[in-house]
Structure formats: structure tokens, C-alpha cells
Amino acid sequence: MWRASSMSADLGIGLALRAVNERVQQAVARRPQDLPAIQPRLVAVSKTKPVEMVIEAYNHGQRTFGENYVQELLEKASNPKILSSCPDIKWHFIGHLQKQNVNKLMAVPNLSVLETVSSVKLAERVNSSWQKKGSPERLKVMVQVNTSGEDSKHGLPPSEMIALVEHLNAKCPSLEFVGLMTIGRFGHDLSQGPNPDFQIMRNVNSESKVGRSDHFRTHEKAGMKQVLSSRVPVRCCGRCGRSCVKSCRSLPGRWS
Numbered sequence: 001m002w003r004a005s006s007m008s009a010d011l012g013i014g015l016a017l018r019a020v021n022e023r024v025q026q027a028v029a030r031r032p033q034d035l036p037a038i039q040p041r042l043v044a045v046s047k048t049k050p051v052e053m054v055i056e057a058y059n060h061g062q063r064t065f066g067e068n069y070v071q072e073l074l075e076k077a078s079n080p081k082i083l084s085s086c087p088d089i090k091w092h093f094i095g096h097l098q099k100q101n102v103n104k105l106m107a108v109p110n111l112s113v114l115e116t117v118s119s120v121k122l123a124e125r126v127n128s129s130w131q132k133k134g135s136p137e138r139l140k141v142m143v144q145v146n147t148s149g150e151d152s153k154h155g156l157p158p159s160e161m162i163a164l165v166e167h168l169n170a171k172c173p174s175l176e177f178v179g180l181m182t183i184g185r186f187g188h189d190l191s192q193g194p195n196p197d198f199q200i201m202r203n204v205n206s207e208s209k210v211g212r213s214d215h216f217r218t219h220e221k222a223g224m225k226q227v228l229s230s231r232v233p234v235r236c237c238g239r240c241g242r243s244c245v246k247s248c249r250s251l252p253g254r255w256s
Helices: 013-029 051-059 070-077 080-085 099-106 120-133 158-171 196-207
Strands: 041-045 064-067 090-093 111-117 139-144 175-182 244-247
Touching: 013 041, 013 051, 051 080, 064 070, 070 090, 070 099, 099 111, 099 120, 111 120, 111 175, 120 139, 120 158, 120 175, 139 158, 158 175, 175 196
Parallel strands: 041 064, 041 244, 064 090, 090 111, 111 139, 139 175
Antiparallel strands: none
């Protein structure tokens, strides 16, 4: 993710959040007219950050936070200070999920979205674990797609995406498929055109019947990187009805 150089580490969280949101809105105003007019959601990536910083961001209006590691997320989300001070907090798990950690992740209070489902076996394990939890709500999940083809990135190939989406919808009743997530190559020069990794995501969506269904409308989250200024830190994903922007380095205290 982009490391902020123009935003001082001394800037308070409230002002930093406002600055990031203003950049997002400016970028949204510049997006191509053929893209849906959907308001992005900011996901503040809070890995390694103390509980006090999360609470401060929450008090300034931030409600959605992302974590990469299951144990850290469980400890942070279960912290009595978080539970008492942040009743409406929503947690996204954005890291690679190993099957042996599924039950631990399902125990996270206020878990809202799992963004990194990348196989049928993982989907079935998550579905079974969420069923056993007995939650009245389905767990929102995204399918992670490796559009760049890099070995360093997780996710399934674009050619296998539709089959996994269909499996989620048909065989995983405790899960609600809400979109796609991908992380494209960094450093693409937007003056040369849209990032091809995000174009792959859009093309797969437009060519599939799944992409036209009411419950599956893909809006690249950092596929928005071809729309957002390159100075706004983002990861790519799609979410039903709303795009998301993940921010890490723009928040003070090396928020990442």
C-alpha cells in the first residue's frame, strides 16, 4: 500500500481521516461516467495498532476496520474497551486465512466481512463453522482473485472465479457472497491507462451472468485505483452495492 509522505505523522487521527475521506470524494468526482455512482466505504487497516487508536478513530466517525492476522483480530475485537466504547464497530478480515484458523476467526465479535475466500474447501469450512456458531445473520464473504498472477499474492485464478461464486451461492447457505477482492501490481503508471489487473476483474464480471445478477455487482475497491488518485492508498475489491477503499499509511502513528 502507498506510504503517505505528504501527511505528517503528527497529524491527529480525526484530521487524517477527514483528509483521506476528502481525497476519496475528490477521486470519486473524477471517475468515468460509465462506472456506477456508488459511495465508497473507507476501511481503516488497524493491524499492529493499539486499542486506543482504534477507539480514537471510532470516536471520529470511523466504523469499519480491517485486520490481517486472526489472533490479533480476535484479541483486539474482544478487548473490553473496544466492546464498551465501539458498539457499532465492523471488522473485515483481509489477510490470508488458513483452514485451521477458521473457527478462531468465526469467534471474533462484530466480524462483518471475510474478504479472502479463495477455494471451495475454505468456503465450506467457513460455512460449517459459521453455522455452528448459530448466528441469525449470514456472514458476508468476498472471493479473492489473483489478477496479477504473482506468486507472492494469494487468491484463485480469474478463470476459476465464477465456479467458486456459484458454489458459494448454491452450497453455502450461511454465507452471503458480496463481491470480489484483488490486489493488483503496485507501481502501475495510470497515465498509460487503467491498471490491467483491475481490467481483468471488470472483464470477468461483464462476461459472466453472475456479474449481472442482482446480488453481485462488482466495483473494484482499488480497482478504484484507476479512478482514485494514486496518492490515495487502496486495495482492490468489489462489494455488493458499495466500493471500499482501504487506508493504512495515511493515518498517523504508522497506521498500517
